Every structure is written in C-alpha cells, then in structure tokens.
Amino acid sequence: MADDSWPSPAHNSRGITDVEYEQIACRFSDNGVYGSPADAAVVSAGTGLTVTIRPDVYASVRGHAWYSGSSTVTLPIAPNASGQERRDRIVLRLDRATWTVRAVVRQGASSMTPDPVQQTGGTGIFEIPLAVVSIQSGAGTVTVTRSELYAGARSRPCTSKTLNPNPVAGELAVETDTGRVRIWTGSTWVLIYESSATISVDKPVSNWSIDSSSMLEVRSGTVHLRLGRFTRTAAALAGATSSRLPVFIPSDYQHRSLDQYGIAYLTGVRIARVTVFSAASDTPGQVLLTNHPTIDKDELVLPGGMSWAVSS
Template identity: 55%
Template sequence: MAQSSWPSPAHNSRAVTDVEYEKIAARFSDDGVDGSPSDAAVVAAGVGLNVTIRANVYASVRGHAWTSGTSAVTLAISANASGQTRTDRVVLRLDRSDWTVRAVVKTGAPGAGVPALTQSTGDTGVYEIPLAEVTVLNGAASVTVTRRELWVGSRVRACTSATRNPAPAIGEMCLETDTGLVRMWDGAAWVVIYRTAATASVDVTLSSWTATGSSVLERRGDVVVLRTAYFERKVSNLAAASDSRLPLLIPSTHRHPYLQMHEPVYLSGHRIGMVTLYPGNHERAGQLWLNTHPGVNVGQIVYTTTMTWAV
C-alpha cells in the first residue's frame, strides 16, 4: 500500500471513513469522562435491580463523543440466583458494527470478580472504558455501586488511588487527588514520580518520657527529615544496660521499609548516647529507642537530634 494521508483532496476526495476518523481522533482526547473525581458520581444505584447514569454527562471514547442526554439513563441489572456474589461493570462501549458509543452493563461471572474490559484497537470489535462496578449479592433485590470513572484529564489524568486507568499505555501519567502522588505507567507498574511535600507531628504519649516541644517530620519526594523534641525522663532512673522507647511514632507511609537508622544524641551532663529508629519490617516499626547510653536519671534530658532517610 502506498503512502497516504487524510483529510486531503488526494485521498478519496476528502471523504473520511469511520475507521479513518478513529485513527486520527483517538489521540485528540484521551478516553474518559469530562470532569474530575470531585464531580458527582456518573453512575448510582437505582431502585431495585437498576443503576442510573446522571444527566448531562459528556465523555470521549477513541475520539467519539458521547453524552447521557438531558435526563438520567436507567440500566437494568440482571438478577443473581447463583449462590455467589456477582460483580458487574458499567462501561462506555464503542461498537464498530454501527460506530455508536453507549453506556451498557457488562455482567460478571458469579464469584469471579470484576469482568475485564474489552479494548479492541483494530477496525472491528468493541472498545470499552470503565464507569462503575456493581455488586450484586445472591438473591439481592438492590445493588451497590462503586465509582470507577475514567476521567479525560488534562494529559496528566486526574484520578484517585482506587481509580487509576486499568488499561494504561506506557508513559501514561496520572495525579491521585486523594494521595497527592503523580505516577507513571512504565509498562509493568505505576511508579511514583512525584509526592506532594508533607509535614506531620509524630508525637505520642509515654509515661516514662515527656516531650518538650514537638517532634516534626517533613517529607519531600522520597526523602524524609525528622527533627525530634527534647525528651525528659519522668519515671524511674534508666540503667545503662536498658533500652527505652522515646515518645514518637513515624507513620507507616514514611518509614524506611527495611533499614534501621542510628544517630548519636546528647544527654544531660555533657554525655553521649545513641538512638535507633526502626524500619517498617521490624516489630518496633516506626518507633525511636534510646539503646546505647551511660544511664539516664529522672529529670535528665535527651536533646534534639535530626535524622534523614529515603523511602
């Protein structure tokens, strides 16, 4: 076949077929619903075994525009007498047999989880994008709907951590509005390429120590910085051979997965000790312990230290 391009006077007198239109329009706009996760749900549970699609929704599937129209659309859910829970999908489906896009229910197999999307990219077949999942219990007279809208986005797609594109292309990016993470699909996994900076107080209450001030954790990207408070010994003298937990706890999302952190600290009386911060795979995960020291009496202080690690 010789080279060609369209639309063009040299190509079929500027007439463009449905197949040719899809070839150029599929990347004009990403597949998905116009809007963002903060909008009202596109699909909601209706009365009985029905779901409703709200009015005035617009979407694009392979460059083909779709709207729900000016009134809500009702879709029937088939009964479930299988003895097991069934999960259906509500999808927008481009059907190349008549080149229409319609919202339809894709019925799942009882006990088999969510049915897979069909995304044929040739000149025939169907192409589907997700709108919602519908849980149908055995013998149910009503259904439960879980949001799964795929949003068009702004080239970097807005989503939540539960609604990333289930069929991404390599290099596709998304912003999770519930976590602040920017991710990219590398062909095998959604890798994190940016994290919103976060600051958190990590203080906890322990009877043996009192914190003067606050211990503050700040995370920028994959680097975490911890600045501890002063810790004053309150209950009984601590013998040199004894470990003691200090009053802070690192949140699970900010812990190193497997490395312990050791840092020297100053103690009252111009003395030196050592603290250990335990990683996510340890039984003391996220805890800070004083475990090398010459003894600490009631009223003596463990002074501020700063620790930095990657996650």
C-alpha cells in the first residue's frame, strides 16, 4: 500500500474516520485536565457511597474534548464487603466503541489502586486518572484522594522583556536574547538554565597588584567564581585589618542576602578568609581579605574558588 496523509482531497475526499482523527489529534493536546493542582479538586466525596464531579471542568483524552457539564455529576461507588479496604480509581475514559469520553469508576479488587488502562490503536479504551477512592469494608462513606493528570504547557520563545504576562503553571519560556530558560511555577518565573560567557571581575585597588585575573561564569542560576592571584604592593597589612582585594562582583551575580566565605593561601603556607559580600550588605559585590595573619609587602595571596546561587 502506498503512503497516505490526511486530511487531504486525495484521502477519502477529505473525510476521516474516528481512528484517523485520534491519530492526528492526540498530538494537538496533552492528555489531561485543563488547569493546575491549585484549582479545586475535580472529584470529591459525595453523600454515602458516591463521589461527585464538579461542574465546568474541561479535559482532553487522546485529542477528544471532555466537559463535566454545567451541574454536578454523581458517580455511585460499589459497596465493599471484602473484609479489607478497597481502592477504586476515578478516570476519564475514551471508549472507542462509542468514541466518547466519560468520567467512570475503575473498581479495584484490594487496597492496591488499579492503574488506568491505556490501549492504543483503533479499538479498546484509554484512561487518565482523576482521583483515588478508598472504601473500608462495610463502610457507608468514602474517602477521596485527588490525583488529576493535568494537561501540560507549551514551550514559548520570547525575549527577557517579553515574557508571557499570563502564563500557566508548567509553561517554559526560552529567552532568545539571553539563552535563559525559565519555568512558571504558578506564582513566579524560575530560572532553570543559563550559561554565561566567562566574565572578568578584576577591579584594581590600591595596595594590591593583579598577577592573574579573577573570572566568573554562570551555569543554570549558579555563579562559579575563580579568584586570581594577588601581591601585596604596600606596607605590611596588620592581622587585625581587613583589606579589599582587586575584585568586584557585578550586581546581577551577587547573592541576594548571604555573604560568601572562602579560604586563601598566603606566602609561607598560611591561610586567611576571603569574604564576598551579598547584595544585602553595606558593601555589595566587594571582596575582602579577612581573618588573616600579618601580610608583608611582596607576599602573595592565592584564594580558592567558590560558588553560590543567584536569582535572575
């Protein structure tokens, strides 16, 4: 048989079957309820051995739209006389015998929750989960635990100045001007990927020379700082005196609230502390040599590297 495509005038005069529709439409939309877990539960415990489906809920199953209706739907739960807890699952089921999607009860046989059935092809059923119902033996009421599968969000190209002002939870934004990737949590954009060029953070100051440069890189919201090598060019630095090193961290790369601490090695196999000040400090971005012994003229300072998280 030759290859085929649809819809097309060459394919059944642009007519398609239910099977053919599913094969193309199932990729138009993710399976799931439209919304997010922040919405009210789709399924709740009803009176006695029933559960209720709240009105005005939309979903998609294999490209087939489902609407819960304008009023509450009630589903009966079978009595449990097994002597042990039973768990049923409430699902949205596409039944290819009728090509309809309905909320139904998949009854369990024990305390193990039955899995949704997801058959592909032109026959059978395809289910997605809405909730789990627990029924104690002999009980006259049920307990419902929500487990809605929600439809996913799209990945959207934009710039750092044109983020979607009305995003949905799970939406990805790819900033073409910065290369950053962000995700909307439902309340804020969170940076999940960033890769900067190597940035020099040298900042000449008196009393110190720069023997090798200090460099900074950002990877997915984490700053990686490699401090350079410095030589004392002035008179001896007393042990009780802090001194600013020839480095400055730009505001975009400063930790918002926490100072960072590292170790430096000094001439004569000695050590000192290096402090990188946060955006919340009185000297944001400055790097000071602190907690050190006396450092004489022409002695070296060799700080180690350090990393910290940033919000971008």
